[in-house]
Amino acid sequence: MKEWLIILLRSIGLFFGVLIFIRVMGKKQIARMTPFYFVSYGVIAILTALISANIIKNLGFGLLALGIWILIPIALDYIAMKSKWLHDVLNGRETVLVKDGKIMEENLKQLRITGEELMRELRSKNAFLMSDVEFAMVETTGEINVLLKSDKKPVTPHDLGKKVATQMAPQTVILDGNVLDEPLGDMGLNQGWLRVQLKNMGVSLDNVFVGQVDASGDLYVDLFDDSLQQPQIQVKELLYATLEKCEADLVSFSLETEDEKAKKMYEINGQRLQDVLKNLEPHLLR
Structure with a gap:
């Protein structure tokens, strides 16, 4: 068989075969991949290219090596789901960089992270002042997550005691x-x-x-x-604004009229409408 035909058939077969195995290995983002999986994917890619280009002449030996690098990570991945020790061996452990507002210099040296690199990562998390940081940790993927001090966190509706409607995916x-x-x-x-x-x-x-x-x-x-x-x-915002205007009109009518019976009616209904607005606000306003 001609060499170009061998390369063609190998490439087509390996393309679909590796595609299936990669899907079995799971969806892992490159940016959040641990060193173990990064090396595994790299070796799989290299072996696939060597077999496809017929550089590895013996197809059986090439597929054997490729199968080992595909199946062993899958097996270890499933075992690591049950074994915390194996999980830490494969993926490493998180490392604390800032604790109680203080930088852990020894941990920085252990990870070979300079002060400038730490400051850059903190700025990427919108922490421009070191005094604002309560806690920071390096994940096993190398990403640094930051917890700001309580008085430096953005204000949320919960902090203000306001209820908001549950948001669904658009x-x-x-x-x-x-x-x-x-x-x-x-x-x-x-x-x-x-x-x-x-x-x-x-x-x-x-x-x-x-x-x-x-x-x-x-x-x-x-x-x-x-x-x-x-x-x-903005239909719901317009509806809320209309109800607000009605409530304001009722208050105005109660102040203008001299009829005590009418004044009381306006005040009661104005208060009812105000209660309705309070209940509808989380659903009509975002």
Whole structure:
């Protein structure tokens, strides 16, 4: 058999074979891959290239070596799920760099991390002042995670004692000018609703590159024609503003009238509407 045909057949077979084995080995991001898996994937890639290019003449020996480097990491991965000791051997352990606001210099030396590198990593986590950092740790992937001091953390609705509505994942309902029925149905919507929203925006479906519906039911669109600026419909915000105006009108009426019975009616209903607004705020405002 001619050598070019051997290379062609080997390459095709190895491509699909390695593709299957890589999927079995699991989805691991390169940026968050531990050294063990990085080396394993590298050796698999090298062996595959050598076998494919017919540099390893003996196909059986090449496949044997490739199989070992594929199957052993898979086996060790499953065992490591049950054994903390093996997991630490394969992936290493986390290392504390900052504890109680103090830098652990010995740990920095052990990992060969300079002070400048530490400061750079802290800045990437929006910690520009060392005095703001309570705790920092190097993960087994080499990534540094930072915990800011309590008085330096961003304020959340929970800190303010405010309730917010549970957020669901947004759904892409239009892509490249085509309506996606499945995600639209998952939101309990249909094409009729979508056409009405686009009509209210003054937008043609053919001009929509991406259309997304958020958890509040608002439609966001990105157009092919970037020179056009289309207002996004904020139905729930408008509803909340209308209710606020009604509540303000009731307060105004109660102050203007001299009829005690009418004044009391306005005050009672104004208070009821205020309670309704308080309950609706987490759902209508984001």
